[in-house]
Amino acid sequence: MFADYSWSELGSIFAMQGFAGLVLFSVFVLMALGLAIIFGQMGVINMAHGEFMILGAYVTYMCSNFFQSAAPALMPISFFVAMVLAFFASGALGMLVEMGLIRFLYKRPLDTLLATWGLSLILQQAYRTIFGAREVGVTLPEWMMGSLPLTDIIEIPINGLIVMAITLAITVAVAVVMFRSRFGAKVRAVVQNRQMAGAVGIDTEKVDRLTFGLGCGIAGVAGSAFTMIGSTGPSSGQLYIVDTFLVVVFGGATSLIGTVASAFTISQAQSTLEFFLSGSMAKVLTLLTVVGILMLRPQGLFVLKVRR
Amino acid sequence: MTPPFHAARKTELFGFLVLAAFVLLVLPGVVDPFRLNLVGKYLTYAFVAVGLVLCWGSAGILSLGQGIFFGLGGYCMAMFLKLEASTPEATKIQSTPGIPDFMDWNQLTALPAFWEPFHSLAFTIVAIVAVPAALAFVIGFAMFTRRVGGVYFAIITQAIAAILTILIIGQQGYTGGVNGITDLRTLLGWDIRTDSAKTILYFVNAFLLLGVIALSIAVRSSKLGRILVALRDKEDRVRFSGYDVAAFKIFVFCFAAAISGIGGAMFTLQVGFMSPSFVGIVPSIEMVIFCAVGGRNSLIGAVYGTLLVNWGKTTFSESFPELWLFAMGGLFIAVVMAFPNGLAGIYKSYVQPLFARIVVRPAHRRRPVGGGKTTPAIAE
Numbered sequence: 001m002f003a004d005y006s007w008s009e010l011g012s013i014f015a016m017q018g019f020a021g022l023v024l025f026s027v028f029v030l031m032a033l034g035l036a037i038i039f040g041q042m043g044v045i046n047m048a049h050g051e052f053m054i055l056g057a058y059v060t061y062m063c064s065n066f067f068q069s070a071a072p073a074l075m076p077i078s079f080f081v082a083m084v085l086a087f088f089a090s091g092a093l094g095m096l097v098e099m100g101l102i103r104f105l106y107k108r109p110l111d112t113l114l115a116t117w118g119l120s121l122i123l124q125q126a127y128r129t130i131f132g133a134r135e136v137g138v139t140l141p142e143w144m145m146g147s148l149p150l151t152d153i154i155e156i157p158i159n160g161l162i163v164m165a166i167t168l169a170i171t172v173a174v175a176v177v178m179f180r181s182r183f184g185a186k187v188r189a190v191v192q193n194r195q196m197a198g199a200v201g202i203d204t205e206k207v208d209r210l211t212f213g214l215g216c217g218i219a220g221v222a223g224s225a226f227t228m229i230g231s232t233g234p235s236s237g238q239l240y241i242v243d244t245f246l247v248v249v250f251g252g253a254t255s256l257i258g259t260v261a262s263a264f265t266i267s268q269a270q271s272t273l274e275f276f277l278s279g280s281m282a283k284v285l286t287l288l289t290v291v292g293i294l295m296l297r298p299q300g301l302f303v304l305k306v307r308r
Numbered sequence: 309m310t311p312p313f314h315a316a317r318k319t320e321l322f323g324f325l326v327l328a329a330f331v332l333l334v335l336p337g338v339v340d341p342f343r344l345n346l347v348g349k350y351l352t353y354a355f356v357a358v359g360l361v362l363c364w365g366s367a368g369i370l371s372l373g374q375g376i377f378f379g380l381g382g383y384c385m386a387m388f389l390k391l392e393a394s395t396p397e398a399t400k401i402q403s404t405p406g407i408p409d410f411m412d413w414n415q416l417t418a419l420p421a422f423w424e425p426f427h428s429l430a431f432t433i434v435a436i437v438a439v440p441a442a443l444a445f446v447i448g449f450a451m452f453t454r455r456v457g458g459v460y461f462a463i464i465t466q467a468i469a470a471i472l473t474i475l476i477i478g479q480q481g482y483t484g485g486v487n488g489i490t491d492l493r494t495l496l497g498w499d500i501r502t503d504s505a506k507t508i509l510y511f512v513n514a515f516l517l518l519g520v521i522a523l524s525i526a527v528r529s530s531k532l533g534r535i536l537v538a539l540r541d542k543e544d545r546v547r548f549s550g551y552d553v554a555a556f557k558i559f560v561f562c563f564a565a566a567i568s569g570i571g572g573a574m575f576t577l578q579v580g581f582m583s584p585s586f587v588g589i590v591p592s593i594e595m596v597i598f599c600a601v602g603g604r605n606s607l608i609g610a611v612y613g614t615l616l617v618n619w620g621k622t623t624f625s626e627s628f629p630e631l632w633l634f635a636m637g638g639l640f641i642a643v644v645m646a647f648p649n650g651l652a653g654i655y656k657s658y659v660q661p662l663f664a665r666i667v668v669r670p671a672h673r674r675r676p677v678g679g680g681k682t683t684p685a686i687a688e
């Protein structure tokens with residue numbers, strides 16, 4: 001499959017596809033981070049994660065519409081306002097869901113899976129009723145559009161760069177929250193030993209709720225970033241949920257570094273293969289490889305040793 | 309809480325006979341032929357739900373990819389029927405006569421090798437059971453011998469369902485793509501599209517389903533069935549007692565896959581096509597809810613659950629398409645939060661005590677009627 005291209009062309013192809021892969025990687029990381037917190041740290045399967053992401057996307061859409069009609073002058077910063085709002089909207093919904101649904105099911109992980117699937121159906125239909133069945137696109141501020149020419153063949157789109165920058169910032173922020181803050185220490189304590197954490201005075205229920213909210217909030221930000229590279233429809237979230245779960249499981253559910261590493265591997269493999277095979281076969285091949293590796297190494301790439 | 313063994317068998321037998329009477333006598337008597345075909349379609353999903361009762365209810369293995377096996381069975385049947393429908397005479401306007409129409413549209417000039425054996429009905433019938441079971445064996449062997457279970461197993465089966473759907477849609481020339489395999493007409497020269505054929509297929513389907521349930525009841529009340537329950541509740545203890553836990557899990561997963569395949573094949577026969585929309589993630593998880601509504605531990609309940617959810621789906625989406633997803637989502641949540649044992653649980657805790665007090669004796673007298681073997685003759 002490489003024979004038809006010269007070396008320099010191949011180089012450019014790999015560079016361009018590599019960049020497309022980096023953008024996909026960013027979206028995967030953003031989605032998977034939230035899921036890794038909820039699934040890895042709390043052991044809860046949140047099948048509605050994609051819908052929390054779409055909520056963030058719709059918040060961004062409404063926000064950009066609002067700025068366009070009410071305050072066009074502030075348009076350049078609309079995106080960042082939207083992102084913060086998306087975080088809080090998804091986070092708040094997540095905390096409500098935790099209170100009303102998830103907290104009764106911590107002991108029954110398979111049932112959480114079914115209940116959150118039901119939730120995702122309800123949310124999807126709610127989006128469809130409110131925003132319509134058609135996909136919506138967000139108008140980006142002008143400075144986010146266009147692309148930087150790097151060489152004659154290679155061009156780098158600006159929105160892709162911004163998505164990557166946001167991903168980097170959020171990943172660092174999550175790492176700091178989880179490993180350097182008091183809240184993170186509490187979360188990790190509850191994960192490692194719930195009874196002991198409770199015994200030393202940590203309000204484990206509150207920690208659960210905030211952790212779930214944080215994971216959902218990050219999904220909201222992911223949705224917000226997602227609007228820069230694609231349009232949003234009521235069922236867009238479902239398209240990504242299986243990929244994202246595979247990313248988290250492949251990386252080793254309890255390890256944040258593992259999540260990032262596996263998101264990188266999967267997205268790069270998929271986008272490089274996509275150029276040479278048809279899109280669907282690239283995806284089949286990538287997913288099959290991941291499933292194959294998981295069968296050989298069920299614990300994922302990176303394992304955090306936790307005494308249960 | 310659980311009644312003594314013999315009493316439990318008695319109620320199960322009674323439930324089985326009532327179900328047989330319901331499916332073979334009541335439904336064909338009350339429902340018009342068009343709706344009966346629809347009920348027949350629902351009953352093919354019940355095969356999957358029964359498989360899930362064994363796999364999930366008894367052994368605690370939640371597979372979110374049962375649509376894979378349903379689809380594989382269905383596709384095997386559809387391939388046979390399609391080859392029969394694509395005789396050189398029937399397809400002489402194609403550039404390559406004698407191959408299925410969608411292959412011709414996709415510029416294929418010869419029948420792919422893996423289609424060849426499906427000229428034979430005997431091979432097809434074996435394949436309907438063997439192909440799903442073989443795939444289930446591969447998945448099960450890889451996962452269970454490495455002690456992957458629970459949530460991880462669920463996610464991976466779901467991923468496999470996604471892979472298979474993408475593969476079927478992507479390989480249009482070999483599989484018919486997103487439309488699936490359509491325009492199926494005859495089975496060994498017997499037209500399956502007529503009303504009388506549909507009625508006959510309904511009864512064939514019903515008998516197969518009852519047979520599968522009887523077999524499943526046998527599995528569950530055997531020693532094997534009790535080991536399955538034991539490993540669901542305390543896997544390590546079963547392992548430490550010297551049992552090969554993986555082998556039992558692989559068996560029950562393959563068994564569930566094989567009966568889902570039968571369901572898929574009957575679906576193809578009754579509906580007249582097979583498409584990837586019955587393979588993927590969404591149908592697979594819907595099949596889990598059929599089982600959950602019926603009661604994850606009740607083989608008989610699974611059938612009623614399937615019928616009820618599908619009846620609701622059809623009624624709702626005919627009159628209020630908007631509300632259906634809300635209702636379905638609510639059902640998922642309600643069944644998990646409020647009725648973890650589904651219809652069977654409601655029956656056991658509310659109806660049965662009442663029943664036991666008032667009508668236990670008439671129920672005993674009624675028994676011979678439901679078990680009658682002459683029922684299809686009456687309905688025809």
